Amino acid sequence: MSQEPDTSGPSGITTDRFLFGGDYNPEQWPETLWQQDIELMRVAGVNAVTVGVFSWALLEREEGIYTFDWLDRILGMLHAAGIGVILATPTASPPPWFTLTHPDALPIRADGTQLWHGSRDAYCPSAPAYRAASSAIATALAERYGSHPAVTSWHVHNEYGTFCFCDHVAESFRRWLRRKYEDLADLNRAWYTAFWSQNYTQWDQILPPRATQYLHNPTHAVDFRRFMSDEFLQCWREQRTAIRSAGANQPITTNYMLPPWNHLEQWSWSAELDFVSMDHYLDSEGPDGETHAAYAGDLSRSWALGRPWLLMEQAAGVVTLHGNRYASKGPGRMLRNSLSYIARGSQGALFFQWRAPAAGAEVWHAGLVPHAGADSRVFKEVTALGAALAQIAEVADPAVQGPVVDADVAILWHADGWWALENRSLPSEHLDYSSAVRATHRALWQQGFAVDFVRPGADLTAYRVVLVPSMFSLDDAAVAALRAQVGTGGTLVVWYFSGVADQDLHVTPGGYPGRIRDLLGVRVDEFLPLDPAHTVELSDGLIGDQWSENVQLTTATAVTSYLQGELAGRPAITRNDYGNGAAYYVSTRLDLPSLKAFLSTVTAQAGVCPVLGSAPPAGVEVIRRNGVDHHYLFVLNHGSEPVRLSGPGTDLLTETSTAAGGLLINAGGVAVVREDVGATEWSLAVD
Numbered sequence: 031m032s033q034e035p036d037t038s039g040p041s042g043i044t045t046d047r048f049l050f051g052g053d054y055n056p057e058q059w060p061e062t063l064w065q066q067d068i069e070l071m072r073v074a075g076v077n078a079v080t081v082g083v084f085s086w087a088l089l090e091r092e093e094g095i096y097t098f099d100w101l102d103r104i105l106g107m108l109h110a111a112g113i114g115v116i117l118a119t120p121t122a123s124p125p126p127w128f129t130l131t132h133p134d135a136l137p138i139r140a141d142g143t144q145l146w147h148g149s150r151d152a153y154c155p156s157a158p159a160y161r162a163a164s165s166a167i168a169t170a171l172a173e174r175y176g177s178h179p180a181v182t183s184w185h186v187h188n189e190y191g192t193f194c195f196c197d198h199v200a201e202s203f204r205r206w207l208r209r210k211y212e213d214l215a216d217l218n219r220a221w222y223t224a225f226w227s228q229n230y231t232q233w234d235q236i237l238p239p240r241a242t243q244y245l246h247n248p249t250h251a252v253d254f255r256r257f258m259s260d261e262f263l264q265c266w267r268e269q270r271t272a273i274r275s276a277g278a279n280q281p282i283t284t285n286y287m288l289p290p291w292n293h294l295e296q297w298s299w300s301a302e303l304d305f306v307s308m309d310h311y312l313d314s315e316g317p318d319g320e321t322h323a324a325y326a327g328d329l330s331r332s333w334a335l336g337r338p339w340l341l342m343e344q345a346a347g348v349v350t351l352h353g354n355r356y357a358s359k360g361p362g363r364m365l366r367n368s369l370s371y372i373a374r375g376s377q378g379a380l381f382f383q384w385r386a387p388a389a390g391a392e393v394w395h396a397g398l399v400p401h402a403g404a405d406s407r408v409f410k411e412v413t414a415l416g417a418a419l420a421q422i423a424e425v426a427d428p429a430v431q432g433p434v435v436d437a438d439v440a441i442l443w444h445a446d447g448w449w450a451l452e453n454r455s456l457p458s459e460h461l462d463y464s465s466a467v468r469a470t471h472r473a474l475w476q477q478g479f480a481v482d483f484v485r486p487g488a489d490l491t492a493y494r495v496v497l498v499p500s501m502f503s504l505d506d507a508a509v510a511a512l513r514a515q516v517g518t519g520g521t522l523v524v525w526y527f528s529g530v531a532d533q534d535l536h537v538t539p540g541g542y543p544g545r546i547r548d549l550l551g552v553r554v555d556e557f558l559p560l561d562p563a564h565t566v567e568l569s570d571g572l573i574g575d576q577w578s579e580n581v582q583l584t585t586a587t588a589v590t591s592y593l594q595g596e597l598a599g600r601p602a603i604t605r606n607d608y609g610n611g612a613a614y615y616v617s618t619r620l621d622l623p624s625l626k627a628f629l630s631t632v633t634a635q636a637g638v639c640p641v642l643g644s645a646p647p648a649g650v651e652v653i654r655r656n657g658v659d660h661h662y663l664f665v666l667n668h669g670s671e672p673v674r675l676s677g678p679g680t681d682l683l684t685e686t687s688t689a690a691g692g693l694l695i696n697a698g699g700v701a702v703v704r705e706d707v708g709a710t711e712w713s714l715a716v717d
């Protein structure tokens with residue numbers, strides 16, 4: 031797809047080289063080590079560090095009394111060494127004196143448990159004292175460092191997401207609800223409060239969704255999620271105002287994160303950030319970790335509306351998975367992962383953190399300088415990565431404003447889809463938004479397609495194929511955009527449990543998926559969730575599990591049918607011709623091979639090809655990043671076989687031509703190829 035750059039939203043980050051480095055916490059170390067740190071940074075090619083993320087207690091030892099001397103010294107040293115600073119505001123971790131002075135600014139869990147300082151993120155985002163103190167420290171930092179030559183940008187807070195259910199939050203939530211609904215009767219209607227005697231007669235009867243005797247009201251719970259995202263955004267805006275009012279002009283961001291939870295509605299956030307940045311930690315030690323990195327990269331670029339963004343954190347090695355399992359990063363993986371983000375538009379590869387800490391809660395979290403020091407496998411790879419990023423600096427061309435990657439396929443993505451399925455009284459325990467979206471993205475990744483994510487309601491007509499996994503609720507704008515995409519000749523694929531409800535999570539009556547029945551040409555009168563032990567075979571050999579439905583055809587035709595059980599002979603996947611395009615409906619969960627086979631057929635019919643025309647060899651990732659004069663092919667061999675890339679171009683890492691005999695890329699190896707102008711003939715095969 032080729033589209034004009036969108037001029038709304040984040041402006042994107044522009045740098046004339048890739049940023050390399052990460053969180054640097056000099057305050058944790060004796061000053062005698064600082065010069066050594068800087069020398070090692072120069073050895074490694076580090077050119078950007080994030081300073082001050084958790085420094086509040088050492089910057090403001092008493093209310094309003096700031097101690098900037100150590101920060102002055104380290105910023106001066108970094109600047110002298112040519113290392114840029116992404117200066118953080120430390121508001122993710124208020125100091126102990128703050129919480130003891132303002133106990134009402136401590137967070138309270140849904141069950142009423144009071145949380146205390148002694149870890150981090152001990153704050154209530156709605157507490158007036160916390161908001162005032164955050165603005166005050168942001169102002170103080172910006173007044174002092176707003177024109178410091180080392181400071182290249184601002185990193186406000188760290189990973190917004192601390193939930194609180196206290197009375198401050200209750201008051202703010204009610205204000206948000208009054209703005210949204212205006213009339214209490216409309217809230218009662220939207221929340222369906224006639225059920226279980228929940229009708230509200232005064233605004234101040236409404237609470238955050240605190241612990242209840244039984245199931246929560248799902249619309250109340252999702253509205254609270256939406257409110258919290260807006261509340262965090264308001265916290266961010268106040269700090270932006272503080273920084274700008276103090277005269278600082280550098281770009282301002284905050285770092286997103288997408289682990290098994292999701293606290294922000296990234297589309298509305300990204301419209302306000304100067305550039306999008308993301309922290310990403312692999313969720314798997316195995317090969318699926320690569321698909322996770324790609325997922326994070328494609329999401330970040332999409333939230334940035336196709337413009338360059340910044341990978342703010344990743345791990346150089348050992349990282350804690352899900353609290354108690356540790357995963358390491360084998361040789362070569364740091365480089366391959368970093369290039370995967372960069373290929374997808376990141377303007378750098380930053381890490382958490384520079385030096386592995388000597389003690390503390392994250393003592394076993396990897397650092398660019400591990401406990402073993404510079405004489406270590408990890409630091410050698412860090413240095414090699416720094417050199418590689420310098421070799422490919424031309425790819426970072428600041429003139430490229432987007433789209434940095436062209437994609438013909440897009441997946442609909444919205445936090446509402448995630449939050450709606452947090453309701454635990456669903457018809458199957460397997461309905462899970464992030465798994466459904468990941469599965470779709472993974473199937474495309476394994477076949478080498480470039481993929482964007484798109485916002486419901488956005489203009490989708492530039493995409494040939496739009497995929498809608500698990501988007502339970504759709505508002506009018508989202509429905510209209512899907513109709514327009516198909517009507518103008520696009521191909522749409524909608525999976526079960528999408529389009530069932532409106533934005534208030536009210537099921538549209540008359541058969542599922544009520545919001546888009548006519549677009550899909552089907553009517554489902556019954557969901558038939560499957561026992562987890564059972565699979566269903568479809569007439570074309572595909573395999574489904576977890577879910578099935580009784581699909582009636584209205585205007586669609588059956589592409590494939592259920593073979594066994596009470597649905598034997600009934601449609602499983604359907605296709606409806608609508609306007610100039612086609613809309614498919616998939617009524618079961620396809621296993622990975624089936625999903626790949628199905629998407630391969632659908633994309634081929636829509637005339638969409640993988641990046642190099644056909645699927646790459648197993649485990650090999652190919653992404654094309656756009657430049658102004660050239661395009662760049664990133665080939666990342668995560669597989670176990672050497673592959674050969676042939677075509678008219680030059681590998682920037684080895685400065686070798688890929689023409690003639692082609693370029694051998696060993697298992698675990700990488701290539702970043704500047705394509706000759708007009709190059710189209712590429713081949714990639716196991717050698």
Ligand code: GLA
Pocket residue numbers: 188189287309311343349350382392395
């Ligand atoms: C997050 C935080 C960091 C650190 C890492 C550990 O991304 O921003 O401070 O805790 O996780 O993986």
